[in-house]
Amino acid sequence: MTKDKKQKNRHVYWNPYFGGFLLGIIILFTFYMTGRGLGASGAMKSSVVSIVETVAPTHAENNAYYSQFITEDESPMKTWLVFEALGVLIGAFISGGLNGRIGWRVQHSPNITSKRRLLFALGGGVLFGLGAQIARGCTSGAALSGMAVLSTGGFITMFAIFGSAYAFAYFFRKNWI
Amino acid sequence: MGPLIPNGVIPAEWDSIIAILIGIAFGFVLEASGFSSSRKLAGQFYGYDFAVLKVFFTAALVSVIGVYYMDYLGYLDVTQLYVHPFYLWGAIIGGIIMGVGFVAAGFCPGTSLCAVAIGKIDAIVYVGGIMVGVFIFSEMYTIFEPIYNGYFYGNVTLEDSLGINPYWFVFIFSMIAIVAFIAADMVRKRVKKVFY
Numbered sequence: 001m002t003k004d005k006k007q008k009n010r011h012v013y014w015n016p017y018f019g020g021f022l023l024g025i026i027i028l029f030t031f032y033m034t035g036r037g038l039g040a041s042g043a044m045k046s047s048v049v050s051i052v053e054t055v056a057p058t059h060a061e062n063n064a065y066y067s068q069f070i071t072e073d074e075s076p077m078k079t080w081l082v083f084e085a086l087g088v089l090i091g092a093f094i095s096g097g098l099n100g101r102i103g104w105r106v107q108h109s110p111n112i113t114s115k116r117r118l119l120f121a122l123g124g125g126v127l128f129g130l131g132a133q134i135a136r137g138c139t140s141g142a143a144l145s146g147m148a149v150l151s152t153g154g155f156i157t158m159f160a161i162f163g164s165a166y167a168f169a170y171f172f173r174k175n176w177i
Numbered sequence: 178m179g180p181l182i183p184n185g186v187i188p189a190e191w192d193s194i195i196a197i198l199i200g201i202a203f204g205f206v207l208e209a210s211g212f213s214s215s216r217k218l219a220g221q222f223y224g225y226d227f228a229v230l231k232v233f234f235t236a237a238l239v240s241v242i243g244v245y246y247m248d249y250l251g252y253l254d255v256t257q258l259y260v261h262p263f264y265l266w267g268a269i270i271g272g273i274i275m276g277v278g279f280v281a282a283g284f285c286p287g288t289s290l291c292a293v294a295i296g297k298i299d300a301i302v303y304v305g306g307i308m309v310g311v312f313i314f315s316e317m318y319t320i321f322e323p324i325y326n327g328y329f330y331g332n333v334t335l336e337d338s339l340g341i342n343p344y345w346f347v348f349i350f351s352m353i354a355i356v357a358f359i360a361a362d363m364v365r366k367r368v369k370k371v372f373y
Contacts, residue, residue, distance in 0.1 A: 007372050011211070016231035019210030023232060024239020026202050031244055032252070033187070033195055035180030036259040038203055040287035041311075044304065048311040065318040083193045087200015088207070088287065089294045095208035096295035104296045107215060107373070121215075121299040124282025125289075125306020126313065128275050132286065133314040134321060135271025137261060139285040142268070144233065146261035148240035150346065152330070152338040153263035160272020165280040169222040172280050176219045177371055 011101060027148050034080070037145020041138040043085030044129065045069070049076040081141075112175055120175055135160075179253035204291055213291040215283030215299065216373035222280050224368035227361035234354045241347055263338070265328040282306070 013019075030038055049069045053060040053076060060066040069076050096102045108117035132138040135157050137146070143161060146154015181187045182195070210232050211217045220226025247253035279285055284292065284303050292300030314321055336343050 007370075009372055011214070013211030013217070013228065014209045016210060016228040017235050019206055019228075020232040020235025021239050022206045023203070023210070023236035024243065026199065026206060027236060027240035028243035028247070030199050031240070031258055032179040032247065033181050033199070034192070035183045035257055037261075038199070038287075040285070040290060041307065043290075044286060044307045045311050048308050048315065051308075052312070052315070063315060063318065064322070065315040080192060080196045083196035084200035084203070085290060087197040087202075088204035088290045089200075090197070091201035091204025091206075092208035092213060092291035092294035093204075094201070095205045096213065096291075099209070101208075101213070102295045104298060106298045107292075108299065109216065109371075109373075117299050118302050121282045121284070121303040122306040122309075124278040124280075124284070125303040125308075126310040127278030127281065127306075128284075128286065128303075129278075129307035129310020129312075130314050131271045131274030131276075131278060131310075132307070133271070133311055134274065134325060135268050136264065136325075138275065138287070139233075139279075140287040142261050144237060144240075147237040148244055149255065149258050149260050150241060150334040150336065150343055151261040151263070152333045152335055153268050154261045155335065156263070156265070156268040157261075157272045157275075160269050161276045161279060161285075164273040164276025165222055166276075168277050169280050173223065175281075176216065176283070177223050177225065177369070 011099065027145065030145075031148060036080075037141065037148060038084065039081045039137065039141035039145065040085060040088070041129070041132040042079070042081035042141060045133065046076050046079055046082050109176055117175070120172070178251065179247065180257055183257060203287075204294065207288060208291045208295065212288040213295050213297065213300075214373060215288075215292065215297075216371070218285075218288060219280065219283040220371065221361075223371070224364045225371040227358075227365055230361055231358055234357065238347075238351055238354055241350070245343060245347060260332040260334055262332045263330040264325070265330060266324045267328070270324055278310075 049066050052066055106114040106117055135142055142154055143158035211228055217226050218229050221229045248255040282303050289300045289303045335346055
């Protein structure tokens with residue numbers, strides 16, 4: 001496959017510096033408007049809290065973690081980050097639609113099976129979800145938004161995420177190259 | 178003077194609408210930059226595609242320069258902005274766990290949402306995984322609580338922690354980023370191409 005010199009990627013994306021510039025402007029605008037940064041894992045946490053509260057309300061109230069996000073009168077889904085995440089879905093759908101990238105598929109390297117890809121996606125998700133709670137934010141909320149205001153915690157989290165990903169990349173190489 | 182909503186320049190009722198609009202812009206830019214593709218994202222860890230590194234650090238630089246420049250011009254009060262809190266071991270251990278998840282799955286939460294939006298089934302599974310991870314953390318909260326709440330140094334910036342002038346830091350940070358971008362391009366030329 002790689003012998004074909006004229007082979008190209010299936011999709012052409014924006015110049016990364018252009019995308020990065022716009023993303024930086026969005027973060028700046030977010031801080032200017034709301035005084036806070038962006039986030040992504042927060043919406044998933046709210047979803048979990050909301051599900052647990054619906055299924056087992058007393059359990060959620062007695063748990064020292066869930067109970068921090070439950071209030072009497074409002075649903076845990078009514079947070080800034082949930083609305084923002086809905087916007088992300090809409091925005092990505094528009095961009096994907098304009099460029100013909102929408103469709104059901106499992107994307108993986110030709111060297112591995114779909115099943116393997118899905119298993120690793122699941123396991124990686126579990127780890128990321130766990131890690132994002134321990135560090136109180138993910139790549140968006142802790143690292144990117146933290147770096148915008150020179151937060152020490154944000155920088156440390158960023159170094160830990162990228163450092164660890166590079167350190168462990170060797171063990172997952174079969175999945176990607 | 179900004180931030181506008183906390184200071185009452187824009188009524189708080191607009192908060193949710195602004196959240197959706199910002200989200201749309203965020204999602205659009207991420208998807209258009211290629212962040213809905215796990216194989217592109219993973220490229221940075223194997224040297225065949227550094228787009229993520231470039232987007233990420235360009236965005237961080239533009240935002241931090243913008244924040245301090247607007248503060249300097251008096252449009253934005255940097256002291257009113259929310260600073261991500263510094264829990265030393267929470268940041269390190271959480272970050273290391275996230276890094277493994279990142280290279281295993283090729284997504285982080287924000288990018289996975291973009292991939293969900295365009296129908297990637299692996300991303301849907303990944304988001305399900307994140308929710309399982311959050312569930313595990315919550316159910317075992319008593320075990321994680323010491324690192325979650327301990328070793329707290331406050332909502333500090335590098336200015337507080339290291340005592341360096343933020344302007345100088347932004348300048349040094351910019352220089353490091355430029356060197357990293359050049360190095361990334363040199364590495365990519367030497368690494369075997371991967372197409373996706």
